[in-house]
Amino acid sequence: NIGKKSVEGMQQSKKLxxxxxxxxxxxxEEQSIEVFNRIEASQRYAFCKAHAMAYGITGYVxxxxxxxxxxxxxxxxxxxxxxxxxxAGLINEAKLFDITVTPPDIRDFRHQFYNKxxxxxxxxxxxxxxxxxxxxxxxxxxxxKGWQSNDFxxxxxxxxxxxxxxxxxxxxx
Numbered sequence: 001n002i003g004k005k006s007v008e009g010m011q012q013s014k015k016l017x018x019x020x021x022x023x024x025x026x027x028x029e030e031q032s033i034e035v036f037n038r039i040e041a042s043q044r045y046a047f048c049k050a051h052a053m054a055y056g057i058t059g060y061v062x063x064x065x066x067x068x069x070x071x072x073x074x075x076x077x078x079x080x081x082x083x084x085x086x087x088a089g090l091i092n093e094a095k096l097f098d099i100t101v102t103p104p105d106i107r108d109f110r111h112q113f114y115n116k117x118x119x120x121x122x123x124x125x126x127x128x129x130x131x132x133x134x135x136x137x138x139x140x141x142x143x144x145k146g147w148q149s150n151d152f153x154x155x156x157x158x159x160x161x162x163x164x165x166x167x168x169x170x171x172x173x
Contacts, residue, residue, distance in 0.1 A: 010040060070097040075120045079113045084128060094120065106161075109139040141168045 014036055021032035066073045074094040078101070081090065091101040104122040111132055112123040124135045141164060147156055 010043065014040070070094070071099055071115050071118055071120065074099055074101070075113050075115050078120065078122075078126075084126075087126075106138070109135055111135055137168055138165055141165060 017036050017039075018029075018032055021027045021035075022029070027035060062073075074090060074097070078087065078090055081087065094101050099118050099120060101120045102122065104124050104127055106124070108121065108124075110121070110123045111125040113126065114121050114123065124130050125132060145164070147161075
């Protein structure tokens with residue numbers, strides 16, 4: 001009756017509860033009233049057994065994955081986190097599992113988070129305001145110019161790269 005939020009059912013349960021408390025002598029009348037008032041108040045947020053079962057299973061599976069496959073767990077969580085403010089907390093928690101999370105690298109044109117061994121790498125799409133088209137256009141620019149990732153700092157300045165990249169990305173339609 002509690003999970004079903006039935007007013008009539010709650011009244012029946014209340015009567016039965018008081019009756020059983022009195023018969024068993026476990027609680028005084030005042031205590032039984034206080035306990036049932038708390039049960040009644042919980043009716044607003046209580047849910048049925050099916051939901052409780054689903055949440056329990058989800059919690060169990062999540063805990064299993066986190067403990068047995070922590071790199072994949074954190075990579076997935078970071079990939080699906082819509083609030084970028086949560087990244088710092090997730091990264092700090094990943095450190096407890098000896099997982100290194102690296103910031104985005106402009107020389108790597110992957111869109112999404114990815115992992116290698118116990119390292120998780122940010123994809124460029126995780127940068128606010130960067131979209132897939134921008135990343136693809138930067139990759140095209142580097143290919144067109146014949147630049148290699150190890151060229152940066154060795155013949156090609158970051159300023160040159162950024163100027164070219166900005167012109168290329170901002171001129172897209």
